[in-house]
Amino acid sequence: MRLHAQYVALKSNLLYDALCIPSLGTEVRLDSTLTLSVSSTYCPISYGSDRKWKNWSVQYEARHWFRKSFNGPYIGVFGIHGGFNLNRIPVFRLTSHRAEGNFNGAGLTFGFHRILSPHWGIDTSLSAGYLHLRYRHYREGTYGYLEYTKGRDYVGPVSLSVSLVYIIK
Numbered sequence: 813m814r815l816h817a818q819y820v821a822l823k824s825n826l827l828y829d830a831l832c833i834p835s836l837g838t839e840v841r842l843d844s845t846l847t848l849s850v851s852s853t854y855c856p857i858s859y860g861s862d863r864k865w866k867n868w869s870v871q872y873e874a875r876h877w878f879r880k881s882f883n884g885p886y887i888g889v890f891g892i893h894g895g896f897n898l899n900r901i902p903v904f905r906l907t908s909h910r911a912e913g914n915f916n917g918a919g920l921t922f923g924f925h926r927i928l929s930p931h932w933g934i935d936t937s938l939s940a941g942y943l944h945l946r947y948r949h950y951r952e953g954t955y956g957y958l959e960y961t962k963g964r965d966y967v968g969p970v971s972l973s974v975s976l977v978y979i980i981k
Contacts, residue, residue, distance in 0.1 A: 821882060823935060823975040828853055833867070837975070841881045849873045849888070862952075865901055869894030871939075871971065873921060882933065882979060888921035890939055892970060900952060909959075913947025919970055925977065933977040939970045 819841040828835040837851030850872045858864040873890035877883065892915070899910040919941015926934045943966040949959045 821933075821977050821979045823851070823977040825851070825853075825973045825975045827972060827974050832857060839875075839882075839977075844880050845877045847875045847877065847881050847886075849875060853894075863900040865898055867894060867896040867898075875921070875923075877925075882925055882977070883927060885924050886922075888923070888937075888939075889918070890921050890941070890970075891918045892916070892941075892943070896947075908952050910950040910952055911947050912950075913945060915943050915945045917941055917943035917966075917970060923973070931979055931981060933979065935973065935975040935977050937971075937973045937975075939973075940968060941970050942967050943970060 821839040823837045823839065825835040825837070833853050833855040835851060835853045837849060839847050839849040841847050850870070852868070852870045854868045856866055858866070869892060871890055871892040873888045875886045875888040877886045879885070895912075895914040897910070897912040900908065919939055921937050921939040923935060923937030926936075928934060945964045945966065946961075947964075948961050951957055951959050
């Protein structure tokens with residue numbers, strides 16, 4: 813497979829970036845209506861008092877475009893993998909606890925790419941599917957200890973994206 817200039821795009825999810833979760837992705841055109849996308853996020857945030865919200869993810873996706881690549885509506889099939897480490901945050905009942913683990917999943921994406929100029933575009937999408945989470949729950953304190961290990965299944969929205977896209981020409 814040869815890569816030509818107009819066959820590659822770089823992108824960043826502006827919604828994640830606004831939440832201080834840096835994101836970066838790339839998308840490669842395979843033919844006139846099929847692309848392969850890989851995007852990732854990494855959040856290294858640590859607050860004072862041993863409080864942290866750390867996570868990372870990689871989402872890979874095959875997209876079928878209804879018009880042509882990088883133009884208009886598309887549907888995609890995705891897989892996702894990631895990890896997290898949450899400590900003493902006021903959500904998910906972790907005010908005095910810590911949870912760390914990973915997740916795997918798959919699903920469908922529906923989106924639309926709007927061309928702004930020959931190089932720039934805005935891509936909006938919603939991904940929904942299945943996630944399996946496996947995590948360890950720890951009690952905090954001077955002698956923190958493992959309370960339990962648990963797995964959870966989730967079906968529903970997985971990601972929302974408003975991405976700024978730069979098409980290399």
